Each structure stands twice: as structure tokens, then as C-alpha cells.
Amino acid sequence: MTNSSKEKKARSSLVGVVFLALLALGLPFLFPEPYHRHILIMILIWGTMGTAWNLLGGYAGQVSFGHAAFFGLGAYAAGLLDFHLKISPWWGMILGPVLAAVVAIPIGLISFRLRGPYFALATLALGEIFRLIFNNWVSFTNAARGILIMPAFTDKLIYYFIALAMLAVSLLTVYLLVNSKMGYYFVAIREDQDAAEALGIPTSRYKIYALLPSAFLTGLVGAFYMNYVAFIDPHVVFSLSDISVMVILVVMMGGVATIWGPPVGAAVYIALNEIFRARLGPANVLAFGLLVCLVILFLPNGIIGEISHWRRFFRGRKVATISGD
Amino acid sequence: MSFFEVKKIVKNFGGLTAVNNLSFTVEKGEIFGLIGPNGSGKTTVFNLITSYYPLTSGAIYFKGQRIDGLPTHRIAALGIGRTFQVVKPLRRMTVLENVMVGAFLHTNNRAQAQKKALEVLDFCGLAHRKDAQARSLTIADRKRLEIARALATEPELLLLDETAAGLNPKETEEAIEIIRKIRDSGVTIIIVEHVMKVMMGLSDRILAINFGSEIAQGTPAEVANHPEVIKAYLGEQYAKGH
Numbered sequence: 001m002t003n004s005s006k007e008k009k010a011r012s013s014l015v016g017v018v019f020l021a022l023l024a025l026g027l028p029f030l031f032p033e034p035y036h037r038h039i040l041i042m043i044l045i046w047g048t049m050g051t052a053w054n055l056l057g058g059y060a061g062q063v064s065f066g067h068a069a070f071f072g073l074g075a076y077a078a079g080l081l082d083f084h085l086k087i088s089p090w091w092g093m094i095l096g097p098v099l100a101a102v103v104a105i106p107i108g109l110i111s112f113r114l115r116g117p118y119f120a121l122a123t124l125a126l127g128e129i130f131r132l133i134f135n136n137w138v139s140f141t142n143a144a145r146g147i148l149i150m151p152a153f154t155d156k157l158i159y160y161f162i163a164l165a166m167l168a169v170s171l172l173t174v175y176l177l178v179n180s181k182m183g184y185y186f187v188a189i190r191e192d193q194d195a196a197e198a199l200g201i202p203t204s205r206y207k208i209y210a211l212l213p214s215a216f217l218t219g220l221v222g223a224f225y226m227n228y229v230a231f232i233d234p235h236v237v238f239s240l241s242d243i244s245v246m247v248i249l250v251v252m253m254g255g256v257a258t259i260w261g262p263p264v265g266a267a268v269y270i271a272l273n274e275i276f277r278a279r280l281g282p283a284n285v286l287a288f289g290l291l292v293c294l295v296i297l298f299l300p301n302g303i304i305g306e307i308s309h310w311r312r313f314f315r316g317r318k319v320a321t322i323s324g325d
Numbered sequence: 326m327s328f329f330e331v332k333k334i335v336k337n338f339g340g341l342t343a344v345n346n347l348s349f350t351v352e353k354g355e356i357f358g359l360i361g362p363n364g365s366g367k368t369t370v371f372n373l374i375t376s377y378y379p380l381t382s383g384a385i386y387f388k389g390q391r392i393d394g395l396p397t398h399r400i401a402a403l404g405i406g407r408t409f410q411v412v413k414p415l416r417r418m419t420v421l422e423n424v425m426v427g428a429f430l431h432t433n434n435r436a437q438a439q440k441k442a443l444e445v446l447d448f449c450g451l452a453h454r455k456d457a458q459a460r461s462l463t464i465a466d467r468k469r470l471e472i473a474r475a476l477a478t479e480p481e482l483l484l485l486d487e488t489a490a491g492l493n494p495k496e497t498e499e500a501i502e503i504i505r506k507i508r509d510s511g512v513t514i515i516i517v518e519h520v521m522k523v524m525m526g527l528s529d530r531i532l533a534i535n536f537g538s539e540i541a542q543g544t545p546a547e548v549a550n551h552p553e554v555i556k557a558y559l560g561e562q563y564a565k566g567h
Contacts, residue, residue: 181429181438184418188426191415198375198409200401200430200478 021168028160037156041228043263043270044163045221049243050250050262051170052217057248058257059178060210061190062112065120066127068243069107070100070215074222075237076134079147089149092223100219101212108211112204115193124240131238146233149226159228166224167263170217175259177213186210187257253295255302264303326389328353328513329482334383334393336366336373336537343369345537346383351482356504356514358528358545360521362557366537367517368410371484375400375407387482402430406480408471410487410517414459420470421446421455427477442477448510449473449503465496472503476512483507485516489523501527525549533557 028037049071057063077099078092111122134141141147153159177183185206188196196203226232237243246269254265272291276284299306329351336344344366351357359367372378374385376397385393392400401407415423424442425435432438446452449469454462462470468488475483485504489497497520504527508514518524524531524545531548533541541551548554 180435181433184422184426184429184435184438187418187422188415191417192413194377195409195413195415195474196426197397198401198407199427199474200398201426202396202398 024164028157034156037160039270039274041156041160041163043267044160044167045225045228046247046250046266046269047263048163048167048170048221049218049247050254050266051167051174051259052214052221053247054251054256054258054262055174055177055186055217056210056214058251058261059174059183059190060186060207062207062210063116063120063248064123064214065240065244065248066107066123066125066130067214067218067247068238068240069127069130070104070218071222071225071243072130072134072232072234072238073100073103074219074224075226075232076141076147076222077219078223078226079149079232080141082149083142083147088152089223089227090152092226093220096223096226097216097219100222101216104211104215105208107215108208112207112211124244127238127240127244131234131240134238135234141234144233144235146231147226148231151230152227163224163228166217166220171259171263173213173217178259182206182209249292251302253292253299253302255304255306255308258302258304258308261302261304268303327351327386328388329515330386331370331374332384332386334370334373334385335381336369336378337381343537344373347532347534347537347539349532349539349542351513351515353481353513354508354511355529356508356516356527358524358531359515359517359534360519360524360531360548360554361534361540362519365535365557367519367534368486369537370534371407371486371515371517374484375405401478401480404479404481405484406475406478406482407484408468408475408486408488410490412464412467412471414462414467414470416458416460418459419456420451420459420462423459423470424473424477427474430478445473445477448506449476450499464491465493465499468492468500469503472507476507480512482513482515485514487517487519489518489520497523521549 027040031037031040053064053067074092074096077096078089081087081092081095082089107126111119111126114122135143137143185196185201188199188201189203189206193203222237225237250265250269251262252265253268254263255261272288273284276287280287295302301309327350331347331349334344334347335342347370349357359370361367369378373380376393376395380393383393384391387403387405392403415426421439421442424445425438428438428441428445432441443452443455446455449472451466451469451473454466459467459470472485472488488504489500492500501523504514504516516524516527528545530543531545532539533548533551533554535557540553540557541548
């Protein structure tokens, strides 16, 4: 590409982002009904969670099955501040992510000794350990009785803008990291850890560098979740299937290792979840499962991933491609 | 103090001795060859030098510093680059991005890494494929990419593992050319090969091994005519008849 066409491309991307931002700012006013705003907020929540997971799982290739640990920690950080100390749970939006990041360090040091599926299993186990701890330590966490707080606002509008800010911060963080030396190193580790080592990359250290912001942002969303839905229990916020696995599915559907994949995946997930629940009742889980199978079979790169794949295919037709594997 | 020294290294995998008491030195600026039949331990030697496996015993020195026991990425940062026998392209990155990963060893700035990467790609004759996905390259180009990526880390010592394997005669000639260019630019090279022509043409000195042990060491002519070497490669009868 010539320099001027690169500039044009960058400028049109910027225009696109500005347009999206304006749209996002205006959306809640187009949908004033609380139910609709709730849907939008849930999309923003899952978009942020997916973006956070994508940094570690998509770009760095360390597929975590235990991110509920960070989400739940964030949620409980906020909830327990109120429950035990009568401090506003909004402070949890600082304590939660910090706690999640701090806890992530020993989790990483343990799990990153393992690769691939073994790493996934280790994170799964660690996530479950957190759920069990929080479900049994009654005196500290109130266990299955859960944590109930007084929501700060009745109008969902403020929650929407906080969630939007969270998503924007997450997207910006991932964008900056991915285009920096760290981002290149993450992808190198994903593609071939041994080759990465031979190129001078301290892979263990960089895996932690990917984990920390991922855990931090997930903890942030968890704390926000506590403040927004006002009731949590271990079964919900430390859930393997509804949080840990679901975030993986959301990112896969949208497009692993893309910036816009997770938000798109979140939108699809939430929208479909609502439609299926309304039409199919309890069978919505089955329908969702089938959808995921279809995506894996026919859209392996996710929605965004497939779009860029086909764009590259059509643009690069002249270049011969000989794939060896 | 020699530039690079391997001293009495031994590697046992359980009951199997893969590398048996090897010693050699490499002088700055030379091309040192390591030959041996399949399974003789050549790639294991590279893996020991770069710390993929710990030594069972012995020591390895680079510019006077003992490097065995250091982590792999540290050894790379000290100036030892390597290619892999079975090439390891970073498949879902472009050729340029692959080499940039190497270039990032000495800079934190993306523009600088890109500039360095483009220079290296030019040097290796891969500039025309810079935006291609690594997984779409032919085997010859993948081998070139492997070398370019290692070169981008600005090594003083480059370990080349079977860079000519699987190439047709023209591609082999091109590979030999690049290796010569690399040496001429000031990089010391240890080359593992078992394509004789490449080895003999390029190396200043050669170590021949079999079953992990040394069988001959010297100039290409000395090693090629050594009866043990002939026996290892071509069998007893040739050795007797020679």
C-alpha cells in the first residue's frame, strides 16, 4: 500500500470509530425503556468481559477457562465493602480490579507452567476453587445467601454511560497493547512459544503481562455488575458455564484476536439470549449451544474474523498462496 | 579466550546418551560445521547450547561467559540466534511481522523495529513477500524467513539447523549464498547439515559426530577423507575400499 492510501485507510477507520462513539452515546436516548437499556448495558458488560479475555486468550493464546474467578472477585470486592464495612460498593470499582490483578499473579505463576489444554484445565480448576471458597466461607462471604445492596440509581442511564466508559477503556487498552512491542510478543508466544524464546522473549514474564490487564478489566466489570444488578451469589458470579465458558463463546463468535470481535459477539449473545428466552423458554440454552456449534463449523474465525479473512482473500487474489499446513 | 567454546558436554535422556563428551571451539568470523548421520545428536547439541535442555555435565562459554544454565531467552539476548530444523514460522503473522518480532529484541519502538525488519528482509531476498501470511509461504521461503527472523535479533553467533534440507538445487544455491553473505557481514556461524555439498563448500572447520560422540574434527578435506566419517555415512565397505 502506498503511504497516502494507508493514511486514507487510517482516516476512514478513525471516522468509523467516531461514528460508532456518537451512536453509542445516543443509543440510550433512542431506547428510553428500562428493559431495552438493560439489554444495552448487558451488551456493554459482556463486550468488556470479552475484550479483557481476548487479550490473554485471543492475542496471547493462553485460553483461560477460569476468568469467572476475576469477575467474582471484583463483584464480591464491591459487595463485601458494603456488607461488612458499610462502604459504598462503588469503591469496589477500584478495589475489585486491583484485587483481581494481584490474585492473578500467583494464578499465572502456577498455571503458566502448563501449556495448551493443561493450562485451560488449571484455570478451570482455579476458577472452581474460588467458587467453592466463596460458597462455603459463610462468615466472610455470606455464601449462598448472597450479597444484596441498595442500588445507587433508579435510572439506568448512568449505569449505561459507566458501562460504556468501561468498554471504551478496555478497547483502547487492547488496541494500544496489540499495536505495541508487547502485542507482537503476545502473538509470537501464541504462535510458537519455543520460537519466541529463541528470539529473546521471556515468555513467562510476558504471559503475566497479558494476564494482568485481562484480570484487572474483568474484575472491574465484576465490581460494576455488583453495583448494577444489586444482588450476587457465588453460583452466579463464579459460574463456570455462565461466566468462564460463556465469555470464551462470546469471543469465539465475535472473532478471537480482533478488536471488535468481543463487542460484536456480546451483542449477538445478548440479543439471541433474549429472543430465545422469550420464544423458547428453557430450551434457549439448547438453541444457543447449537448456534455455537454452527459458528465453529462455518465461521471459525468468528464474525469479525471472517469479514477480515474474506476481505484479505479478495484483495490478495493476485498473490499465490501455498499453504503447507 | 575463544569466541565460543563447548567443553566436554554430555546429555543423557534417561538411559540414552544423546551427546557424549563433545568439545569444540569456534573462532569469531568462521563458519563451523557440525555433521553426522540422522540421529547422531546434532540438533541436540543446538538445543543444549540454547538451553532447551539442561546439560547433564560439561560447560558452554560464549565470549568468555558461561551460558549453560541460563534461560533460552537470555542466551538469545546475549547474541546467539538459532533457526530450527523443522521451521517454526509465526504462522498467523505476516512475513514482516515475523521479522519485527526478532527486531524488537533491541528496540521498544515499533517504527524502528519495522525499519530494521525491512532491511533484514531485503538482505535475505524476502522483501517482495513482506505482507504475505507466513503460513502461505513455500518451504524455501519459510527457511529464509526463519533465517531473517533470527538475523533481526542481531546475533553475533548464528546457529543454522539444516537450512538446506528439502530444497531443490537452485534453492540450495541461494541458501548457500545467503549464508556466505551473513558471514561476510560479521556473524559467526555454526551450521548443522547433512547435505555434503553445502557443508564442504561453506565450512572453515568441521566436527563430525556419530551416536553423540566425536568421530573427526578438522578442515573439510581432513574430515571428508577420514575413514570413520566415511564408514558412518557410507558404510564399512566403502571405508575399507577407500
